Amino acid sequence: MSVTVLGTVAFDTIKTPGGFRHLILGGSAVHFSMAARLFTKVSLVACIGNDFPAKYIRFLKGKGVDISSICEMNGPTFHWTGEYKSDFNRAITIDTKLGVLAEFAPQVSPKVAKSDFIFLANVDPQIQSYFLSKIKRPKIVALDSMNYWIDNKKKALLKVLKKADIYCVNEQEARDLTGECNLIRAAKFLLKLGPKIILIKKGEYGAMLYSNDYIFSMPAYPVENVIDPTGAGDSFAGGFMGYLSKSKSLNRGNLVNAILYGTVIASFNVEGFGVESTSSLSLERVRKRIVEFKRIISL
Amino acid sequence: MSVTVLGTVAFDTIKTPGGFRHLILGGSAVHFSMAARLFTKVSLVACIGNDFPAKYIRFLKGKGVDISSICEMNGPTFHWTGEYKSDFNRAITIDTKLGVLAEFAPQVSPKVAKSDFIFLANVDPQIQSYFLSKIKRPKIVALDSMNYWIDNKKKALLKVLKKADIYCVNEQEARDLTGECNLIRAAKFLLKLGPKIILIKKGEYGAMLYSNDYIFSMPAYPVENVIDPTGAGDSFAGGFMGYLSKSKSLNRGNLVNAILYGTVIASFNVEGFGVESTSSLSLERVRKRIVEFKRIISL
Numbered sequence: 210m211s212v213t214v215l216g217t218v219a220f221d222t223i224k225t226p227g228g229f230r231h232l233i234l235g236g237s238a239v240h241f242s243m244a245a246r247l248f249t250k251v252s253l254v255a256c257i258g259n260d261f262p263a264k265y266i267r268f269l270k271g272k273g274v275d276i277s278s279i280c281e282m283n284g285p286t287f288h289w290t291g292e293y294k295s296d297f298n299r300a301i302t303i304d305t306k307l308g309v310l311a312e313f314a315p316q317v318s319p320k321v322a323k324s325d326f327i328f329l330a331n332v333d334p335q336i337q338s339y340f341l342s343k344i345k346r347p348k349i350v351a352l353d354s355m356n357y358w359i360d361n362k363k364k365a366l367l368k369v370l371k372k373a374d375i376y377c378v379n380e381q382e383a384r385d386l387t388g389e390c391n392l393i394r395a396a397k398f399l400l401k402l403g404p405k406i407i408l409i410k411k412g413e414y415g416a417m418l419y420s421n422d423y424i425f426s427m428p429a430y431p432v433e434n435v436i437d438p439t440g441a442g443d444s445f446a447g448g449f450m451g452y453l454s455k456s457k458s459l460n461r462g463n464l465v466n467a468i469l470y471g472t473v474i475a476s477f478n479v480e481g482f483g484v485e486s487t488s489s490l491s492l493e494r495v496r497k498r499i500v501e502f503k504r505i506i507s508l
Numbered sequence: 509m510s511v512t513v514l515g516t517v518a519f520d521t522i523k524t525p526g527g528f529r530h531l532i533l534g535g536s537a538v539h540f541s542m543a544a545r546l547f548t549k550v551s552l553v554a555c556i557g558n559d560f561p562a563k564y565i566r567f568l569k570g571k572g573v574d575i576s577s578i579c580e581m582n583g584p585t586f587h588w589t590g591e592y593k594s595d596f597n598r599a600i601t602i603d604t605k606l607g608v609l610a611e612f613a614p615q616v617s618p619k620v621a622k623s624d625f626i627f628l629a630n631v632d633p634q635i636q637s638y639f640l641s642k643i644k645r646p647k648i649v650a651l652d653s654m655n656y657w658i659d660n661k662k663k664a665l666l667k668v669l670k671k672a673d674i675y676c677v678n679e680q681e682a683r684d685l686t687g688e689c690n691l692i693r694a695a696k697f698l699l700k701l702g703p704k705i706i707l708i709k710k711g712e713y714g715a716m717l718y719s720n721d722y723i724f725s726m727p728a729y730p731v732e733n734v735i736d737p738t739g740a741g742d743s744f745a746g747g748f749m750g751y752l753s754k755s756k757s758l759n760r761g762n763l764v765n766a767i768l769y770g771t772v773i774a775s776f777n778v779e780g781f782g783v784e785s786t787s788s789l790s791l792e793r794v795r796k797r798i799v800e801f802k803r804i805i806s807l
Binding site (some may be wrong): 295296297390391393411413414415423424425426427428431433435505506508 | 693730806
């Protein structure tokens, strides 16, 4: 089944110990798509400004992404400028120019309205809610968010969270949203807010899955040459949802495999700037690294 | 085979969100012993002041620890005062009173000199070196250290590191000692300093083992009620070394099991103040939790 992602298409300007890139293609929905496309057809719902280069559109199209729900608006494209020092776990935001994202109202074509697998990537939770209300009978809804919305639109976030099956959240956000420093308590709290599955992303420390029935914990693939972690969480989610869209149920085995794929695709993501690494990735290379990763973590 | 630990016996005064304890029994060698005793006979080499209560000596003896190499010196026992806020990963040192530890010269009895399994817990690396020079033919030497010695006695630490088989180090210390933020690069660097095995402790994020032949990574057991993490690294090391002392070789299977035992014993450690939890632990309870833990991490 195909996957639909609502999120951002952005310009990123990024400085890391590995180098510098100006105005490269980024955004949550783009990173997600580069991972999920390895498994299935991806429809990308987002907005761009009228400064957005045709070459980036061609690039997405060339990668098989359905871009018919990307709407072009008058004004500049969302532009994030950030830096990572030697601690790649912490992004330092230098500047955020929302541009047309401030006025974004997602297009929901009849085709998109019939989507089965929905990933609501990081945008205003009111936009996530509006978008979700237009989807007829989604099979699986997964949700991501960001500290900014926890701090500024908590009510709206809690509302959309009620309708999500899977909450994909990083550990600091889980702590901030629940007020619980302990991740198990935080996850238990989050389970009461609606989702059946809490997927806590811990960056270089891996991921944990919590449900009412079991806990699953996995370290990350150890990457030696980290270049740029931007989008790692979104490509993790893309691999995770992409794999699930091909699975028959949300049983433990499928969820564990989905996390394996997400983890390994994210490990490729951080080895290049922007989508440099994930955009040239094949499922074959992913599977090869999964074999290697399994050797690293097997008891 | 028996295990000998060189380290500290201390008074700890600890405040955490879980409560407060004044002058409880602590110290690296004590925490190590409470774990390692589950597998084998442990000889504890350390110093205490003449203020050290007889009841603590009786307690250690009662737990089967060989205390004949604990020397009583004139002056106060080493006393650490610390606090943990909601982030249990970071100990805040309020006060350190070295007391007799400042003049410590370990006793090496003929029996201790014939030890096979040596754990050099956190003390001055010059003392670790001196002690090791008195051991005739150790089979396995494992070494722990602390930021303080990396900052203040790096040369002495590098000297003793050359003679260690296993370096048991927490992730921040690995970064500080090598100047490498990336843990794989840090581990590769450390491998060049002497030890054949680098065991990086990551607290609530688990542990990683690096050798020239393979990498192994494991998350931590997820503990819901953390009370006091003091000594978790030492009880991890105690479980790890205790298990190894009963193993025939340092092959991957044995090392992985040793990490499993260390991880699970450390998870008990953090559920109580000081040695409250580990001192009443049985191997049966440890094994029960290992079964549960394996369910959590199995693919």
